[in-house]
Amino acid sequence: MGRTRAAVSVFAAGTALVLAAATGCTAGHQKPTLTVWIMAGTHPDASAYFADANAAFTESTGADVTVEFIPWGDAHDKFITAIAGNTAPDVAEVGTTWTPEFAAVGALADLGDMGWHPGAHVPGLVEAGTVDGRLYGVPWHVAVRAVLYRTDVFEDLGLEPPRTWAQLRKVARTIADRRPELTAFPVAGGAEYPLLSFIWGAGGEIALQNPDGTWTSGLDSPEAREGIAFLTGLARHDGVSSTGAVTWQETDVQDNFTDERVAMAVLGSWAPKAILAANPDLRGRLAAFPIPGRDGGYSPSFLGGSHLSIFEGSREPDLARRYVQLLTGDEYGPRWAQETDYFPGRTDQLAAFTGSTDPLVGPFAVQLSEAGKGLPVTPAYGRVQGRKILTAMAQAILSGEDDVEGASTTAADRVTQTLNEDS
Amino acid sequence: MARTAVPVRGGPAVSVRPTPTRTSRRRHRAPLRPLLLLAPALAVMGILLLYPLVRVVLLSFQDYTLANVVSGASDYTGLRNYTLLLRDPYLWTVVLPNTVVFAILAVGGTVVLGTLVALLLQSLRPLSRTIVIGCVLVAWAMPAVTGTYVWIWIFDVDRGIVFQLLHGTGLLGAEGHNWFTDRVSFYAIVVLNVVHHGFPFVAVTVLAGLLTVPGELHEAARLDGATAWQRFRHITFPAIRPVFAVVTILSTIWDFKVFAQVYLMPGGAGSNAQVLNLGVWSYIRSFAQQSYGTGAAIAVLLTALLLAITLVYLRVLFGSEELR
Numbered sequence A: 001m002g003r004t005r006a007a008v009s010v011f012a013a014g015t016a017l018v019l020a021a022a023t024g025c026t027a028g029h030q031k032p033t034l035t036v037w038i039m040a041g042t043h044p045d046a047s048a049y050f051a052d053a054n055a056a057f058t059e060s061t062g063a064d065v066t067v068e069f070i071p072w073g074d075a076h077d078k079f080i081t082a083i084a085g086n087t088a089p090d091v092a093e094v095g096t097t098w099t100p101e102f103a104a105v106g107a108l109a110d111l112g113d114m115g116w117h118p119g120a121h122v123p124g125l126v127e128a129g130t131v132d133g134r135l136y137g138v139p140w141h142v143a144v145r146a147v148l149y150r151t152d153v154f155e156d157l158g159l160e161p162p163r164t165w166a167q168l169r170k171v172a173r174t175i176a177d178r179r180p181e182l183t184a185f186p187v188a189g190g191a192e193y194p195l196l197s198f199i200w201g202a203g204g205e206i207a208l209q210n211p212d213g214t215w216t217s218g219l220d221s222p223e224a225r226e227g228i229a230f231l232t233g234l235a236r237h238d239g240v241s242s243t244g245a246v247t248w249q250e251t252d253v254q255d256n257f258t259d260e261r262v263a264m265a266v267l268g269s270w271a272p273k274a275i276l277a278a279n280p281d282l283r284g285r286l287a288a289f290p291i292p293g294r295d296g297g298y299s300p301s302f303l304g305g306s307h308l309s310i311f312e313g314s315r316e317p318d319l320a321r322r323y324v325q326l327l328t329g330d331e332y333g334p335r336w337a338q339e340t341d342y343f344p345g346r347t348d349q350l351a352a353f354t355g356s357t358d359p360l361v362g363p364f365a366v367q368l369s370e371a372g373k374g375l376p377v378t379p380a381y382g383r384v385q386g387r388k389i390l391t392a393m394a395q396a397i398l399s400g401e402d403d404v405e406g407a408s409t410t411a412a413d414r415v416t417q418t419l420n421e422d423s
Numbered sequence B: 001m002a003r004t005a006v007p008v009r010g011g012p013a014v015s016v017r018p019t020p021t022r023t024s025r026r027r028h029r030a031p032l033r034p035l036l037l038l039a040p041a042l043a044v045m046g047i048l049l050l051y052p053l054v055r056v057v058l059l060s061f062q063d064y065t066l067a068n069v070v071s072g073a074s075d076y077t078g079l080r081n082y083t084l085l086l087r088d089p090y091l092w093t094v095v096l097p098n099t100v101v102f103a104i105l106a107v108g109g110t111v112v113l114g115t116l117v118a119l120l121l122q123s124l125r126p127l128s129r130t131i132v133i134g135c136v137l138v139a140w141a142m143p144a145v146t147g148t149y150v151w152i153w154i155f156d157v158d159r160g161i162v163f164q165l166l167h168g169t170g171l172l173g174a175e176g177h178n179w180f181t182d183r184v185s186f187y188a189i190v191v192l193n194v195v196h197h198g199f200p201f202v203a204v205t206v207l208a209g210l211l212t213v214p215g216e217l218h219e220a221a222r223l224d225g226a227t228a229w230q231r232f233r234h235i236t237f238p239a240i241r242p243v244f245a246v247v248t249i250l251s252t253i254w255d256f257k258v259f260a261q262v263y264l265m266p267g268g269a270g271s272n273a274q275v276l277n278l279g280v281w282s283y284i285r286s287f288a289q290q291s292y293g294t295g296a297a298i299a300v301l302l303t304a305l306l307l308a309i310t311l312v313y314l315r316v317l318f319g320s321e322e323l324r
Helices: A001-025 A047-061 A072-084 A099-104 A121-128 A151-156 A165-178 A191-202 A222-236 A250-258 A273-276 A317-327 A331-339 A346-352 A363-370 A381-386 A389-398 A404-420 B022-029 B033-059 B066-071 B080-087 B089-122 B124-142 B144-154 B161-168 B183-210 B215-223 B226-238 B241-256 B277-290 B291-321
Strands: A033-040 A064-071 A091-095 A138-150 A208-209 A215-217 A264-268 A286-289 A301-309
Touching: A001 B183, A033 A072, A033 A317, A047 A064, A047 A222, A047 A317, A047 A331, A047 B022, A072 A091, A072 B066, A091 A099, A099 A191, A099 A301, A099 A381, A121 A138, A121 A301, A138 A151, A138 A273, A138 A331, A138 A363, A165 A222, A165 A264, A191 A222, A191 A264, A191 A389, A208 A404, A215 A404, A222 A389, A222 A404, A250 A264, A250 A273, A264 A273, A273 A286, A301 A363, A317 A331, A317 B161, A331 A346, A346 A363, A363 B291, A381 A404, A389 B144, B022 B144, B033 B291, B080 B089, B080 B291, B089 B124, B089 B183, B089 B241, B089 B277, B124 B183, B144 B183, B183 B241, B215 B226, B226 B241, B277 B291
Parallel strands: A033 A064, A033 A091
Antiparallel strands: A091 A301, A138 A264, A138 A286, A138 A301, A208 A215
């Protein structure tokens, strides 16, 4: 037995040596290859973009690039199994809410020494990619939500895009009154980001970090409650939402908007393209406005988007860095934004969009640069989302199971507890 | 064993310590052959069933998060996951009642409806029987995910058939009713879905049993003036009791661990905390919150509960002596 094992290990060692020698010989001839994961499902076919970018990369570095497209739905599981099994790619597009989570377990490389200028990128996204002062994700593209509305309905009723909450309420009530076949402003119980805008708009916070490092939720503060009460009140008291919307998710809002059953709704900057593709009849009848502030200005909207990150196990860290620089550079950064209807993550590239007169681009760009906001940056925030604490609160209020005070107290306790769990 | 004076079959009758003769060697080798033949199947089952099972039990004694997945390190915490779970009022007031009450209603509904359909099928002529079985099997062949979405559409708040029916008859206003927010109406839909999906299996299995009951027994009972119910109760049921045992146990196991039928309903993936059952709770704890240890502990609890219930069933249905 002992002898067999020894023989096996000798054989293994011998094979390893031969293999090592063989790779040593061919290394001079074989091109190094980078593996890159790009998310798929929310933007149109990106193969042409990557064919060009990879050709340019091969030309300047001599290295090959293999791009794999991963559907968003499976991506989180795939990342985790890849991290655990040591099969992670060299470079990947990582959703901004996942970056702190993966960084905290040591899966991502520190990009701080790559000579980025933090000021050159959208601040909210830099913040989202920073853990303990180290940058783990370079902002690649940004997405944001604003209010999408039907210009034909507004013109028909003589309405103007609202600039305050009171005006928003009045406009919604007018539509509900005069166009009962439409849902004026659906308040979806399963969508957390529109709710966040109104909590932030009233001056509330989901959670703030204390000097000792622990977190305290602000969901039960008078400000947060004011925002929650306003939004849920639109559904409960003003009747501008619908009974079904209590259990709607954001995709249901978008589907009903596409079916011309909704007059205005908080939707993402990527939504108009998908809506128009599914219902070309709506062309020319859609526009957007930034989410109004309580007494003017804008209510903050969650800054979503993606980072480009480099995985810790990469065998070609220098090439990986150059590839990230290429994709976020002057040529391929704006081109990616243009082809996907996202916004570029660099402030200098973003300027071209804020001035846009396109009614489906300009307002989103204004929302993004004037009133974009990030979530609490802690790896534990993923668990707050996993426990669906905010949507559970919204649903309890919208279905009448609990009032604003009770539901927000429960939610605040759960957020505080979740963020302070050590594991 | 070898020191006794028991005669070895075909070998020397008396021997204190039998020498390994050819016959005894063959006897020793014999048990190995079936094992060898079974080995491929056992290996596949060991890899696909036993290993994950053992892993889940081990996980349930650990504090296992994403960091552990990455580092591969184990952090054993003894019974901590279990004590935390069993002390959680959420388990006792929401998850366990949801799981158990739902399973009782669903198993009852499935078995009763399935038996009634089987009796109907038995009384039909071959051609019409084939047609009815074909229709019934469509419900069974439908994947759970598809079936669940159909039921969600039927009860859709704004456009569902149920809304249109109730609105048309004036029972419900234009604002509609959201059936998915309330725990009772939520589970009523799940029961409909699961009974609809599960009764064909019961019907076909019970029909197979019914066809084995000798016709003379029914004829004799009819001559004695027994009613239909009496004939079912005293002839059919005792004759095919094992068939009922099998369909009840299988339905119980399936209905205790329903997942897709709850998870895919609006609010069923966690935003309505009132409607989770053990299976969905385990999934959400493990994968949405990356607390794999707690999720595994819930799964182990569910398995233990199912084993206990199955044992009780077997005892009740067969009596203790038949079990052996």
